[in-house]
Amino acid sequence: MLRVAIIGLGPIGNLHADCYRSSPLCELVGVCDIIKERADAAAERLNVRAFYGAAEMLKQLQPDLCGICTGGYEYGSDHYEPTVQALEAGCHVLGEKPISNEIQPAQEMVVAAQKKNRCYGINLNHRFTPLARQAREWVDEGRLGHLLFVNVSMWIKNSTEQSPWFQIKALHPHTVDIMRYFCGDIVAVQCFATKAPGRAIWSTAHFNMRFANGVVGGLTGSYDIQRGHPMERCEVAGTGGRFVLDDMFMELTLYPAGTMEKRVITNTVFGDIREKTFTDTFRNRIHHFVEQVASGTPPEKIDGSGADGLAAQKVLAAAIESIQTGAVVDVH
Numbered sequence: 001m002l003r004v005a006i007i008g009l010g011p012i013g014n015l016h017a018d019c020y021r022s023s024p025l026c027e028l029v030g031v032c033d034i035i036k037e038r039a040d041a042a043a044e045r046l047n048v049r050a051f052y053g054a055a056e057m058l059k060q061l062q063p064d065l066c067g068i069c070t071g072g073y074e075y076g077s078d079h080y081e082p083t084v085q086a087l088e089a090g091c092h093v094l095g096e097k098p099i100s101n102e103i104q105p106a107q108e109m110v111v112a113a114q115k116k117n118r119c120y121g122i123n124l125n126h127r128f129t130p131l132a133r134q135a136r137e138w139v140d141e142g143r144l145g146h147l148l149f150v151n152v153s154m155w156i157k158n159s160t161e162q163s164p165w166f167q168i169k170a171l172h173p174h175t176v177d178i179m180r181y182f183c184g185d186i187v188a189v190q191c192f193a194t195k196a197p198g199r200a201i202w203s204t205a206h207f208n209m210r211f212a213n214g215v216v217g218g219l220t221g222s223y224d225i226q227r228g229h230p231m232e233r234c235e236v237a238g239t240g241g242r243f244v245l246d247d248m249f250m251e252l253t254l255y256p257a258g259t260m261e262k263r264v265i266t267n268t269v270f271g272d273i274r275e276k277t278f279t280d281t282f283r284n285r286i287h288h289f290v291e292q293v294a295s296g297t298p299p300e301k302i303d304g305s306g307a308d309g310l311a312a313q314k315v316l317a318a319a320i321e322s323i324q325t326g327a328v329v330d331v332h
């Protein structure tokens with residue numbers, strides 16, 4: 001049984017806590033937030049101890065695994081301190097995306113996990129849905145042939161005007177991660193961005209990508225469109241065919257090349273796919289991390305790792321440089 005503690009008890013930390021509580025492999029032992037009311041409310045709801053500082057909780061409870069659900073500037077500045085504290089205390093860590101809003105702290109977190117030989121994952125939940133797994137199997141089986149191109153778009157409404165780069169840094173860890181999941185490392189980026197009426201930040205953007213294996217890709221994202229209709233689309237194509245994954249877990253279609261037939265997997269109310277809501281994507285991802293930790297998976301084999309989170313953030317940093325300079329920017 002893994003003893004789990006959560007640091008950061010906003011809406012997302014509470015959701016993580018529920019996911020760990022529903023795992024037969026875990027026991028939730030404590031929650032911590034620097035806002036006392038948040039820690040107390042979560043502790044009461046979850047029937048665990050409340051703490052108001054990570055160091056004290058780590059010392060007293062000595063958990064095996066910590067969920068880091070802090071946020072901060074650009075939704076990522078507060079992850080660094082508690083992540084390093086938890087790793088130093090010997091915990092495995094599953095943190096929220098973006099791994100950090102800056103590259104340097106992200107790099108240090110990945111190194112800290114390596115030094116302590118602890119598993120470090122990021123909640124890149126979109127790659128863990130059953131339909132994303134199925135699509136990846138098709139890629140691995142060679143059903144798409146030689147990979148050629150990828151197109152992804154994601155759009156939601158988020159009116160936060162905190163930073164010019166908020167949309168790019170906070171929304172696109174997800175989209176860049178699924179592009180990397182299917183097509184591998186991204187080596188160069190060019191990005192254009194625009195502002196919706198009344199907005200001061202780069203709230204909509206389009207990226208062109210070049211991958212290490214020669215794949216070319218496009219990504220369009222926006223914080224300007226109200227939810228209602230689907231919010232994400234991913235298409236990957238090769239010489240042998242093409243797939244389209246709609247809304248992460250809703251529908252997956254394989255279009256084999258050279259035939260009129262297609263294969264469609266639809267997520268229905270009575271179907272086998274247990275992912276029916278966005279919340280389920282968290283449960284799925286968190287359970288995957290828990291299973292990997294519990295079964296002794298070596299840290300370098302963690303799926304959706306800190307290194308993956310860092311790689312996505314480097315692509316986004318290159319995209320920001322591209323907006324600033326107008327150049328195509330290599331990803332290092």
Ligand SMILES: NC(=O)c1ccc[n+]([C@@H]2O[C@H](COP(=O)([O-])OP(=O)(O)OC[C@H]3O[C@@H](n4cnc5c(N)ncnc54)[C@H](O)[C@@H]3O)[C@@H](O)[C@H]2O)c1
Nearest residue numbers: 008009010011012032033034035069070071075078096097
């Ligand atoms: N994976 C996803 O699909 C997804 C979706 C939405 C949000 N997120 C991510 O989840 C994270 C949290 O989102 P939220 O909306 O719950 O944020 P939030 O700001 O409401 O909550 C974060 C909490 O962390 C606490 N905190 C900050 N530093 C702390 C520290 N050192 N020790 C203890 N507590 C600390 C804050 O007091 C706050 O209560 C963000 O990084 C966001 O990007 C992920």
